[in-house]
Amino acid sequence: MTAAMYCARGGKQTLVLGNIYGSQQSMGGLYENYPGFPDGIQGIELSERMLAQAQKYGAENQTEQVEKIVHLGDFFRLKTENWQYEARAVILAMGAGHRLMGVPGEMELTGRGVSYCVHCDGALFRNKAVAVVGYGNGAARAVIYLANICAKVHLLTAREALVAEAVYLERIKGLSNYVPTFGAEITKIQGDQFVTGIEFNARNSPRSLKVDGVFVEMGMKPNKELAESLGLETTPGGFVKVNRLNQETSMPGVFAAGDLTGGRLQVATAVGTGASAGISALQYLG
Ligand SMILES: Cc1cc2nc3c(=O)[nH]c(=O)nc-3n(C[C@H](O)[C@H](O)[C@H](O)COP(=O)(O)OP(=O)(O)OC[C@H]3O[C@@H](n4cnc5c(N)ncnc54)[C@H](O)[C@@H]3O)c2cc1C
Numbered sequence: 001m002t003a004a005m006y007c008a009r010g011g012k013q014t015l016v017l018g019n020i021y022g023s024q025q026s027m028g029g030l031y032e033n034y035p036g037f038p039d040g041i042q043g044i045e046l047s048e049r050m051l052a053q054a055q056k057y058g059a060e061n062q063t064e065q066v067e068k069i070v071h072l073g074d075f076f077r078l079k080t081e082n083w084q085y086e087a088r089a090v091i092l093a094m095g096a097g098h099r100l101m102g103v104p105g106e107m108e109l110t111g112r113g114v115s116y117c118v119h120c121d122g123a124l125f126r127n128k129a130v131a132v133v134g135y136g137n138g139a140a141r142a143v144i145y146l147a148n149i150c151a152k153v154h155l156l157t158a159r160e161a162l163v164a165e166a167v168y169l170e171r172i173k174g175l176s177n178y179v180p181t182f183g184a185e186i187t188k189i190q191g192d193q194f195v196t197g198i199e200f201n202a203r204n205s206p207r208s209l210k211v212d213g214v215f216v217e218m219g220m221k222p223n224k225e226l227a228e229s230l231g232l233e234t235t236p237g238g239f240v241k242v243n244r245l246n247q248e249t250s251m252p253g254v255f256a257a258g259d260l261t262g263g264r265l266q267v268a269t270a271v272g273t274g275a276s277a278g279i280s281a282l283q284y285l286g
Pocket residue numbers: 017018019020021022023024025026027028029030031032033034064065066067093094095096117118119223226257258259260265266267268270
């Protein structure tokens with residue numbers, strides 16, 4: 001949306017394809033570290049404001065998923081389920097999705113106790129016991145959020161410590177209903193209709209916990225299918241490879257920004273790379 005705002009404001013006919021409510025940004029809850037909002041801003045409000053700003057300068061939004069992009073000489077054809085569009089330049093910003101645990105019960109019980117979004121589903125587990133599986137800032141934020149709602153919050157992490165920003169670790173220290181288990185490898189989610197527990201190996205011994213919810217915070221993987229089918233180069237980590245000076249990809253006329261290109265995976269960096277990609281697209285179009 002930042003890239004679209006720059007392109008529209010730069011006088012180009014600009015189309016945003018995709019649904020802003022399906023973004024990580026909209027699902028992120030309260031953002032306390034996006035500059036300009038000392039009291040924080042809710043992700044959905046930020047998304048709506050960004051789209052409104054792009055639209056103010058003439059950008060249009062169609063809430064369609066792009067299924068394929070084809071390179072046809074000096075333009076690109078973008079196919080959605082019902083329609084197709086042509087563009088002389090394309091800026092890819094499909095973001096990233098959640099990494100899965102990949103254990104039995106995960107897929108079957110997703111939406112029935114297994115969740116990837118504390119801000120969406122946390123309130124369903126009021127006064128219940130839940131497990132957060134993961135590490136890093138995502139897991140730390142999930143623990144802090146859930147500890148205000150749930151009776152008990154277990155952290156199960158394969159690592160030997162929770163590695164997160166100091167501000168989060170400090171808040172976690174003060175929680176009385178937080179129980180961490182380090183060196184835990186998840187093996188199964190228990191439950192028939194709904195989650196009833198979680199099984200794991202800790203220091204090579206099989207263990208289990210009775211929980212009503214499992215929140216997965218295992219990091220992100222880029223939504224790179226469109227980029228791959230276009231034949232763009234990727235990094236060893238699987239992100240779309242860009243020139244960090246201008247967000248150019250390996251294909252002239254295609255730029256990329258945000259989580260799709262790896263790095264810090266933050267709103268502020270997505271906005272920064274989006275601005276750079278937008279300016280580069282304007283220069284490319286002349
Ligand atoms: C729970 C949570 C908490 C977070 N906390 C913070 C925080 O405190 N601070 C911070 O800076 N960041 C935080 N983040 C990360 C931040 O939200 C992301 O880094 C940021 O949203 C990345 O922006 P993006 O535009 O690259 O991707 P997204 O925001 O994910 O947007 C990608 C968009 O592309 C669309 N899309 C994907 N595929 C297609 C397709 N084929 N066709 C059309 N559209 C498509 C999606 O629907 C979506 O609208 C958090 C994220 C989550 C989930």
